[in-house]
Amino acid sequence: MTEEMEVISPSPRGTKRKGDESLRLPAPRRIKALAQDVVNKIAAGEIIVAPVHALKELIENAVDAGSTALEVVIKDGGLKLLQITDNGHGINKEDLPILCERFTTSKLKAFEDLTSIGTYGFRGEALASISHIAHLSVTTRTKESSCAWRANFADGKLASPKPGQNAEPKPIAGRPGTQITVEDLFYNVPSRRRAFRSASEEYTKILDLVGRYAVHCSGVSFSCKKHGASTTDVSVPVAAGTVDRIRQIHGSSVANELVALKAENDRWGFKCDGWISNANYSGKRTALLLFINHRSVESQAIKKSMEQTYAAFLPKGGHPFVYLSLDIEPQRVDVNVHPTKREVHFLNEDEIIAIICDEIRNSLSKVDTSRSFMTQSLLSNRPMVPLATPIKQITPGTPDSIDTTDRSVSKSAPKPTAKTRNDGNLVRTDASARKITSMLQSHPSADGAPTETENMDYEYTEKEASVCRLTSIKDLRAEVRDAMHNELTDIISTHTFVGIVDEQKRIAAIQGGVKLFLVDYGMLCNEYFYQVGLTDFANYGSIRFNPPLSLHDLLKIAAEREKKNAGDAADEVDWDEVVSSVSDQLINRRVLLLEYFSLEITEEGDLCSIPLLVKSYTPSLAKLPRFLLRLGPYVDWDSEKACFQSFLRELASFYVPESLPLPPAVDDSGKGKGKVVEEDAEIAKRREKVRRAVEYVIFPACKARLVATRGLLKGVVEVANLKGLYRVFERC
Missing domain, CATH: 3.30.230.10 (Ribosomal Protein S5; domain 2)
Incomplete structure (x- = not known):
């Protein structure tokens, strides 16, 4: 039986199936040119990605303009306000209409110039891009111009500052240079503006950028701060070297x-x-x-x-x-x-x-x-103390014959060998070592400790320290931290006291590392006692008077001194009324003064105690009348923060050691006899107290807890560098 099979032949290869002719294909889209406004916004988004990029372009333009000082002000991370002010050569008024047009520049003339560009900016896109995504205003003045010109820009063209006003640049008063203000960055690009997570993060990026250019651009000063802030976050002087700039920033x-x-x-x-x-x-x-x-x-x-x-x-x-x-x-x-x-x-x-x-x-x-490592040695009959043990100590330039390959710590220590001492690197680290003052006067005691010369008895109470929760005090403490100068703080915290140079000008010498500094200890003490007042606020000790002193009599003494110093202008003031007014003011506020400042005044007007800021040191009580008198007009009693700040400043000024006359010199009027003029006994006694207090109380206290602020830089001068002196002597 045979079965018939139907064989289906395969379809020929390479053929295509026909499409569904019932479906109509869409018509091809026409190609159109984008609107110029869209083109400009796309270009702006590529160049100005964040506020820090806008500032980078503006800083580079300012440096190209030959500026030696740049000031940057930021608000909300640069999104709300970004302002840069320079003292460069400025912009001509005739160039302002095309300042913010794309590809307008003074740096290039031909494409071949790109192969030899030596400036920061060159394409002329920065200001144009900023004007399309922010409100931009430019204030500029050239040296030849008699006034400054201010212009506002929008979408690359001049714009009127307010509706209905003329868009042409307007003459105003201004200093030479250029100030560019960028407000509401990305106001018309909401998706880009929402992408920024926080203003503080953007401000951190801006500080990093300003710090980079501040390190690199020698001969240019930089400052950067938040809008409305009293202190700068970056401050680099124009004369600072590269290492000093790195120290300031990093x-x-x-x-x-x-x-x-x-x-x-x-x-x-x-x-x-x-x-x-x-x-x-x-x-x-x-x-x-x-x-x-x-x-x-x-x-x-x-x-x-x-x-x-x-x-x-x-x-x-x-x-x-x-x-x-x-x-x-x-x-x-x-x-x-x-x-x-x-x-x-x-x-x-x-x-x-x-x-x-x-x-x-x-x-x-x-x-x-030259690397150093910290090890610990257990000495007999002594507690365990850390010792800084340098493995090897050589200076650059030491012959290469010294073996530097063995860094294993498991090997036995090599036998001590005699090494050549480099006196140029010697640093006094022991404060009890012999000082220059030992050649001029004897130590107050054999062990170098101060002797107690004042008739004071200390009484300790069981009062618990109160925790300060006042916002005003916290803000004042924060202001001190923000004004901290790291390098100066390091010098003071590691210094060695050398001696008092001039008690009249209140100048002392200290050694920091291999450098010698002259310090205005009056300014230093003022800042130190102010900081003590802040940190120990409402927890001061008290100096009690037995019997109490009459507040009215003290104020009257101060008023007579002020009247005498005022000269002809003294008759214009009713000093009796001043004494009465200040007395009533202090008596009315006696509860506040006692609670916060340990300044006790009775209702009858007796002064029982004043604040004790530092143990073993008593301020000059001769300054007490003037201190009390100044509490009236120089303390702002209406505002909490201003009240505390001004009172603590007056208290610090009271605690500062007084200026003393120079010690008597040899009298040469006797034709070579050289008689020594005797000093007043009271002044000599006070001079001895001040010397002991400055060397053994105040400077050690500053070393332990002072936060050196930038304001103290005016009172510190470097007078010698040991390494520099050795290089000088080597040439002789």
């Missing part, structure tokens, strides 16, 4: 461990200058300040190479600080590869990085053996 822990770096190569056409941290410094993350042809840029290749180089010198997890300034021949650099100019490309990148890393390796090898 702290003394970095600046004290820096090593200079220099490298150059004619074949690859580059020069390199910078400062790098040595092996004693180790940070949580790599801090790379990279400038190529003076433009702040980023380079992952350079950063990765730096970290690999330092890996042989730092402990695991440690990272370096590197400030690097590369000067590369302009024709080898392409600066126009990124909209924000954050990155640049240059020829022979690998070769240049290799040379720099080799130089870093050589520099670190020279100073690596």
